[in-house]
Amino acid sequence: MIRVICTTAAAFALLVTGAAAQQDVVSDPSPDALLSRFSNEPYRFTQTDGEALYRTTCQACHMEDGKGAVGAGSHPPLAGNPKMISRHYLAGVILTGYHGMPRFGDTMSNEQIAAVTNYVRSHFGNDFPGVMTAAEVDALRAPE
């Protein structure tokens, strides 16, 4: 059975204000934490923290542990993936998509793409050198 003890007012407040609730997304199983994983606006992601962004997007395919998953084809692992050595490559994939993976360049800012790039390259056992900056992401964007 499901455990839902969240009042309407509490859930309401979360969705409207949200900013403070964006942190701390995995450890707390209560609906408040769960609902805080959604962005506060419909048409763009509003999380700023690399982990929060991962937990609200990438995790769908690359999974909680960054190891991806296998079916008829696969969602490739990010953990221990040598392609992650290039921060520009990873940021570019997030920006424009790759094969079946959708693009996030329209729904994430340069700062957000840099944050999630840096999160992936420094977690799941990854420890790749170098830090992606928002300016570097901007340089990857195709001119308007």
Added chain:
Amino acid sequence: MATGFSTPTRRQLLSMIGHVAGSAAMYQAMTSMGFAADSGYTGAPDLQGPREGRHVLILGAGIAGMAAAYELRRAGYEVKIIEYQNRHGGRCLTIRGGDRFTEMGGHHITCDFESEGYFNPGPWRLPVHHQALFDYARKFNVPMQPFINRNEKAYLHSPNAFGGQPQRIGEVETDMRGYVSELLAKSLNQRALDQVVTMEDREKLLQGLKGWGVLDKNYKYRVSDDVGGARGWDIRPGGGLMPDKKPSQPFDLSTLLQSGLWSQMFGLNTYSHEAPMFEPVGGMDKITDAFANEVADLIQFDARVTRIAQGDNGVTVTYEDGGRGGEVREESADWCVCTIPLSVLVQLDVECSDKMKKAIGAVPYASAFKISMEFKRRFWEQDEMIYGGISYTDLPLVQIAYPNYGFFSDGPAVVQAAYDTATAGRTFTYTWSTMTPQERIEAAFALGRQIHPQYDEEFMSGTSWVWHRVPWSLGCYGQWTEELREQHYETLCEIDNRLVLAGEHCSHIPAWLEGGLLSALDAIRRLDQRENA
């Protein structure tokens, strides 16, 4: 933020066009954007058939693969279908009580519905102009029932408007039509539009606005019995000595505009959602079951394709018999019709032109999800007079769709409790897709009870579907853009030597069954022409 979030997406642009100029103009705009070109379907394909024995290998037993198999065999080709799953139907499926699935990532989806209610994770409603689909449904005797897409009693809801209280679609629409009519009448009477409206037209327009917007003799939209007859009553007209009727009070225009509820309705204006829509009685899989009745003997299940090789005279497909890691086998044929989703196909070893390889790798697969719940009783009918149809909300669950069957019955019933796709441009579907099956139910419950507080008492169980975690599709549908279509669409659909692709991704109506069907019919028509050239 360095990027221009204010630039409208194509969807937003279309929605604006639709709302200002009407659905006909929007449809025209969609067509010119390569989004909704009309089907051109003129009946079952009239294939010539091969002059001598010809084998066609079809990859995938979804609607495109099975339709291709059905028509090719009828025309005299020898056909075999290779399917990855142990079931037919592809993305057209229906989940019922007792069903179990394992998602990518190893999470288990359970469905414990106790009633006859069902859940269509993929296609769930059929537009009346999807004529190929209805032609086959008629031919295969698939009973249809109306799908209520628009129900004036269903809700529009925002946590930030009307104190979080949902409002009826019909009331919002009647008020908006009334106020827009009143404002336009005012402009006409002030002679502000004399430049663009002739004297004769002005009189007709004023007369029309009075009836269309339910305006009073002074061209005002005000509470009255006439307005009550259009938007509803606080006390409905009764019988005998029951209390006198009392018309309901229109919302204040500014409150209505600021609420954002009006814009939630624009999706109801699209050509593809005009009433009546239909659904097969008993679940959308009745359609693909009907095709399978015709071609089941041609399907080899549990076969994972790994390679498509081709020469000038034929094609050889390598597959693992029994699934990944199974015994490697080869199958040769004169032609191959491949309906494998591009998200999977791009990861296989395919011999084709570089141009086609690029096209296969160019199309992203959209995020989409659905959640379904069973409740102890039909509280939406019994308490709220909502019989079928869809409520819309700004909450991340986006919409709640009520069952269009079993009306007025007692006992449990199944609701589609949340649904969105990436096409609309909202990000929520990505977030839902990151959740475990249990988390999705918890989130949909916590959000849904804000619209229907009866959730607390009536909830029984829930189930869900997240297309990016489906092992055999790795996403929901080909998410074309105008630019991608310009660059790759023709190449993708062309016959490449002995190989032709088909499926919703090879159509101008992605994600619709009709797209997969028309694509298959067009592919085999060209294959048959090539065979007889």
